[in-house]
Amino acid sequence: MRTRGPLIKIVNVDTLSDDWHVLKKYTFDFHRQDGQWQRQSREVYDTGGGATVLLYNRQLRTVVLTRQFRMPVYLDGRDDGMLIETPAGMLENEAPADRIRDEIEEETGYCVTQVSKAFEAYMSPGSVKEKVFFFTAEYQPDKRRDGGGGVESEGEDIEVLELSFDEACRMMENGEIMDAKTIMSLQYAALHLFGRA
Ligand SMILES: Nc1nc2c(ncn2[C@@H]2O[C@H](COP(=O)(O)OP(=O)(O)O[C@H]3O[C@H](CO)[C@@H](O)[C@H](O)[C@@H]3O)[C@@H](O)[C@H]2O)c(=O)[nH]1
Numbered sequence: 789m790r791t792r793g794p795l796i797k798i799v800n801v802d803t804l805s806d807d808w809h810v811l812k813k814y815t816f817d818f819h820r821q822d823g824q825w826q827r828q829s830r831e832v833y834d835t836g837g838g839a840t841v842l843l844y845n846r847q848l849r850t851v852v853l854t855r856q857f858r859m860p861v862y863l864d865g866r867d868d869g870m871l872i873e874t875p876a877g878m879l880e881n882e883a884p885a886d887r888i889r890d891e892i893e894e895e896t897g898y899c900v901t902q903v904s905k906a907f908e909a910y911m912s913p914g915s916v917k918e919k920v921f922f923f924t925a926e927y928q929p930d931k932r933r934d935g936g937g938g939v940e941s942e943g944e945d946i947e948v949l950e951l952s953f954d955e956a957c958r959m960m961e962n963g964e965i966m967d968a969k970t971i972m973s974l975q976y977a978a979l980h981l982f983g984r985a
């Protein structure tokens with residue numbers, strides 16, 4: 789484990805794209821473990837971070853997931869580009885707990901008063917500056933205001949799936965669920981919320 793002083797010195801920062809999010813190229817000198825300084829460059833896409841939630845009902849032993857089109861998944865050649873995910877959103881400079889409460893309503897239509905923080909994780913640290921805050925929240929089936937579906941003007945067209953937890957686990961194991969935050973959330977639930985049947 790490294791204990792000595794500055795690890796890098798930034799030499800130059802180029803903005804390669806500043807559109808939806810910002811993509812920058814950092815040139816820096818990196819202090820190697822053998823004491824040498826080595827010049828490197830890395831492209832970093834900064835999304836501003838995100839939050840996600842596992843909506844569950846302990847008594848019914850169910851979870852609520854979403855299904856939506858994801859362009860990178862389509863480009864990867866996976867079927868029609870549709871991905872099953874836990875509800876999630878970009879932070880947009882808001883507190884993660886507030887953001888995820890709004891996102892639950894926008895995407896699923898459920899109204900949830902209490903969310904619990906589970907953990908935080910870097911999802912793709914080689915090139916994406918995105919830390920995701922993971923939450924869990926218990927939903928009540930009769931607390932659904934509308935059908936959710938996301939914000940149409942932003943191009944969202946989200947299907948809401950209420951599944952038994954065991955079915956969701958089977959889908960994770962047979963590859964129908966392939967989204968990292970969803971797999972992490974279901975595994976967290978198996979450890980801390982439900983035992984696996
Ligand atoms: N116009 C435009 N829209 C975009 C672009 N990229 C994404 N969008 C759309 O902008 C909306 C953002 O919705 P949010 O619900 O706030 O974010 P999210 O895309 O669901 O992001 C969450 O999940 C991601 C995937 O796991 C996470 O990466 C992210 O941190 C967050 O948790 C989505 O409909 C998305 O398709 C873009 O380049 N241009």
Ligand SMILES: [Mg+2]
Nearest residue numbers: 875876877895
């Ligand atoms: Mg979303």
